[in-house]
Amino acid sequence: xxIFNKSDIVILFLSLALMLGLAKxxxxxxxxxxxxxxxxxxxxxxxxxPTILGRLSPDIYTTCFPAGNSRxxxxxxxxxxxxxxxxxxxxxxxVELSSVIKxxxxxxxxxxxxxxxxxxxxxxxxxxFPGLFGVSEGSFTFAIFIGISLSITAxxxxxxxxxxLKLFHSEFGMLIMASAVIKDLIGWLIFSVNIQLLExxxxxxxxxxxxxxxxxxxxxxxxxxxxxxxNLTLPWIQAxxxxxxxxxxxxxxTGLILSAVAESAGTHAILGAFLAGIAIGDSPHLRExxxxxxxxxxxxxxxxxxxxxxxxxxxxxxxxxxxxxxxFLLIIFTGKFSSTVIxxxxxxFNIRESMAIGAAMSSSGAMGIVLGVVALRYGLINGExxxxxxxxxxxxxxxxxxxxxxxxxPVEKLNLxxxxxxxxxxxxxxxxxxxxAIRIMSETLINKTSIDYETAASMVSEREKLMSTGIxxxxxxxxxxxxxxxxPVIVVAKSETGIDFNSIDGKLTKMxxxxxxxxxxxxxxxxxxxxxxxxxxxxxxxxxxxxxKTFNEFIASIKxxxxxxx
Numbered sequence: 001x002x003i004f005n006k007s008d009i010v011i012l013f014l015s016l017a018l019m020l021g022l023a024k025x026x027x028x029x030x031x032x033x034x035x036x037x038x039x040x041x042x043x044x045x046x047x048x049x050p051t052i053l054g055r056l057s058p059d060i061y062t063t064c065f066p067a068g069n070s071r072x073x074x075x076x077x078x079x080x081x082x083x084x085x086x087x088x089x090x091x092x093x094x095v096e097l098s099s100v101i102k103x104x105x106x107x108x109x110x111x112x113x114x115x116x117x118x119x120x121x122x123x124x125x126x127x128x129f130p131g132l133f134g135v136s137e138g139s140f141t142f143a144i145f146i147g148i149s150l151s152i153t154a155x156x157x158x159x160x161x162x163x164x165l166k167l168f169h170s171e172f173g174m175l176i177m178a179s180a181v182i183k184d185l186i187g188w189l190i191f192s193v194n195i196q197l198l199e200x201x202x203x204x205x206x207x208x209x210x211x212x213x214x215x216x217x218x219x220x221x222x223x224x225x226x227x228x229x230x231n232l233t234l235p236w237i238q239a240x241x242x243x244x245x246x247x248x249x250x251x252x253x254t255g256l257i258l259s260a261v262a263e264s265a266g267t268h269a270i271l272g273a274f275l276a277g278i279a280i281g282d283s284p285h286l287r288e289x290x291x292x293x294x295x296x297x298x299x300x301x302x303x304x305x306x307x308x309x310x311x312x313x314x315x316x317x318x319x320x321x322x323x324x325x326x327x328f329l330l331i332i333f334t335g336k337f338s339s340t341v342i343x344x345x346x347x348x349f350n351i352r353e354s355m356a357i358g359a360a361m362s363s364s365g366a367m368g369i370v371l372g373v374v375a376l377r378y379g380l381i382n383g384e385x386x387x388x389x390x391x392x393x394x395x396x397x398x399x400x401x402x403x404x405x406x407x408x409x410p411v412e413k414l415n416l417x418x419x420x421x422x423x424x425x426x427x428x429x430x431x432x433x434x435x436x437a438i439r440i441m442s443e444t445l446i447n448k449t450s451i452d453y454e455t456a457a458s459m460v461s462e463r464e465k466l467m468s469t470g471i472x473x474x475x476x477x478x479x480x481x482x483x484x485x486x487x488p489v490i491v492v493a494k495s496e497t498g499i500d501f502n503s504i505d506g507k508l509t510k511m512x513x514x515x516x517x518x519x520x521x522x523x524x525x526x527x528x529x530x531x532x533x534x535x536x537x538x539x540x541x542x543x544x545x546x547x548x549k550t551f552n553e554f555i556a557s558i559k560x561x562x563x564x565x566x
Contacts, residue, residue, distance in 0.1 A: 289506035475512075
């Protein structure tokens, strides 16, 4: 016998449909305005919550979204919990752990300084000025939470911003993603320990050490042994089960199991989901199309339910405290942004590049919101602080993309057409796979430049192993930065049959641009990648360029499109 009566089922299904429907409509509107869809989804929750619907029609609000321990409330909470767990799972899938490991000291420097400074400033403000937050003196767990909430980054949002700005496949984009991964991993580890402290109600150093040890152990096993086993298992799953259904099911199961393990160990389920995502997402056997399918499924079903739920229980009018918002924004600027800019300069980036890294790392976005929701449900924060966190996350999410674009605007714009030469053009490339293609394209450098073609082939191939450069629509942009060259070199190859570059849309690549740039010239690589991506955005342009048979026809088909975009 079902625990739900007919009325419960009707209300539950209508409530879920209302949440998803309004979230999708407003989310799409925000996407068309070039703003993160998550902001629209939060706004949908504010409309359905006590802020608007609760004021205009309290009866409808309490009927659709009852509080307390009602069956409907419990069912909605279950959907929301699954939503936040799956959201962290997709965040982990965005991580290329191998690229993080190979980024070196620049990543360690940027990620460590950009978490130490804002964490310290945030925690100290709470300790020395507890009255600003309405808490009693000596609130250790609250100080830790504020420090973490102001340190963590918006990993999924950063990935989407970099994709939109055509930076995701660049060395610069990899550096930002790698730094964000380390920050978030440290942040979630500390937050999980903080949750354990909150549950025990006191600072017991034995329990704290035990929880920290278990958390680190789970992370270590997930990122080593589990990652290794997944890498062995994925090829078998893809060969023996329906694709991509088998891999999607395996990913969800792994995420749920590791979430349960993390929760039972005294940490939080969301940390387990995040680790599961990293372990699966790092496998070279996970197709980009499968990764994209999983993300699309979760981003359009479960994630919106979570973001809508943010506004369902909080009155954003009654809990608005502008002073707290200003304090949080000041801490982010003085701590997170400034420390990232300084660390970028120390790592060898110029001031504008360092400020772009700072803008990217200052966004808290969805991850900051997740922290706030968990803390609110544990009673660690009140409505005013929660709302300040949400508003701060929204503001930093809105400004991050435009600021990155502004700081990275080219001082001297390169002319892409001038960089394309007939001696570096292959009209009909025949290669078995992407690495064979890179090898053949590198051989065009022999006797034509001072670049050692074997070094170039090795560097580009290593870069390709870290992250696929198939950007979809039949285009791939393998790239590398080399010593010993003073200006960019672009080798172009056209394939009639297509080559598998593990593109996000699953299509074979027909046009390959191998881009070699000077080691310290980040701007050149970023601009060339952006220009090529923009040229091939339009289907009519792509079809025209793909039809070209010779180098002159290729240039003739690109020139009008490029001139229009300049």
